[in-house]
Amino acid sequence: MLKKTVLNSAHRALGARMVDFGGWDMPVNYGSQIEEHHAVRKDCGMFDVSHMCPVDLTGAECRPFLSRLVANDVAKLTVPGKALYSAMLNEAGGVIDDLIIYFLSDTRFRIVVNAGTADKDLAWMRARAAEWQLDVTITPRRDGANALAIIAVQGPNARARVWQVLPQLKAASEGLKPFFAAEVDRYFIASTGYTGEDGFEIMLPATEAEAIWQQLKDAGVAPCGLGARDTLRLEAGMNLYGQDMDESVSPLDAGLAWTVAMKDARDFVGKSALTAAGQQKAFLGLVLLDKGVLRGHQQVITKQGNGEITSGSFSPTLQQSIALARLPLGVAIGDEVEVDIRGKLLKAKVTKPVFARNGKAVI
Structure with missing residues (x-):
């Protein structure tokens, strides 16, 4: 039996295509994944992330x-x-x-x-x-009487639409810098997100989620599914657990060295292992130069040895196929490599692992 968020019936009423996402019945899109993607880059969209x-x-x-x-x-x-x-x-x-x-x-x-x-x-x-x-x-706080739902509203017009529906949050949230949060009564509003766009992640009582979701939709916020969420986060160079890293992967090899504080005397679980192993792989971006689509687990051939794509897809913003990849140390931005796609070696260029943010390409 798949788990359901409190917004499950709202997704179905909108005609969402539902999929099994890690044991949760979640919307992959409500029609056009590409349109949902562009809505977030150019206007604003919202995601049900109450499974978090x-x-x-x-x-x-x-x-x-x-x-x-x-x-x-x-x-x-x-x-x-x-x-x-x-x-x-x-x-x-x-x-x-x-x-x-x-x-x-x-x-x-x-x-x-x-x-x-x-x-x-x-x-x-x-x-x-x-x-x-x-x-x-x-x-x-995901289940029971004190359960919270989470609605992410993302895009250049996200703030205005949220304040239109929840004006009581404006005073506390209009001055929020990136990666901050404020509590207002029973609402928790954070300037975080997973799309590379401005906006908020709003935690609220699960009992109020469906009404707020509908009010946001009525205010012009486009409902968006997991499909657009994945292409948006990939363009923004944000890791997905289970694809770009897991229990077998060091954060140093997953492009997350910036999240590891190694230099002070503080000890933490895993520190000694990281110190002993060091970084063994480079985590970089790829843009496909030939025709095709980059996908996870495709082999990347470089002069320094072989690597592997961890996440890949067609980028609606760049109109090219892009990927995140774990590559041998020594591979540099600007290098040309080859990707094995169904037995064919296609050319790709190594880039920074961030492709688009704030509505436009950055490579």
Whole structure:
């Protein structure tokens, strides 16, 4: 039996094409995936991300717990509302999950973890809290009486449309810099997202989600599915757990070295393994020069050896096929490589792993 978000009936009423996404019944599109993609780049669109799991962390020892749990340094979080992107690693340095941590107070944090990894994440967190004997309470907020839904509204006109529907959020959110959040009564509004565009991710009581979704739609916000979400995040160079990294992949080899604070004396799970292994692969972008479509697991042939595409698709913004790839060290931006597509070697150019943001191409 597939799990359903509180907005499932709303998606079906709109005629969404539903798919099994990691055990969740989710909309892949509502008609044209390309139109949904362009709506976010040029105007605004919204996504149901209620399958993601918000986790409230409370207690006197939240900071010491998070300091050991994740690879990034929560000491950076000094202003209430500030968010931090990080990876939670196993002892071998592999990525259990990538997540966002919101700092609310020294005794209260909110973590948002991926849908398909939520159960193992919670088990891992609780086991570490018990092992380290730290005073923290870990409370998931996806189910039950206190369940939260999450609606992401993204695009150049996203802020205006959100304030049109939820004017009470404007004062607290209009000054939010990227990667900050504010609490307004029962709403939690964050200037985070997964598209490379401006906008908000709004957490709200699950009981109110369907009404707010409809009001946003009536205000001209385009409902968008997983298909557009994937091409948008790929263009923005954002990793997808399970494709670009997993428990067998080091964050150093997944383009996430910037989220790993190695230089201070702080110890965290996986640090010794990362220190011993170092970076072994380069994480770079590809643009296909020949006709074809880049996909995950295709082999990339370079002068330094072979690599592999982790995520690939046609880019609606660039009108070219693009990919993220794990390649041998020494491969450089601007190099020409070949991709094995069904036995044919097609030419591709190595780029920075960011292709489009804020409505336009950046390569």
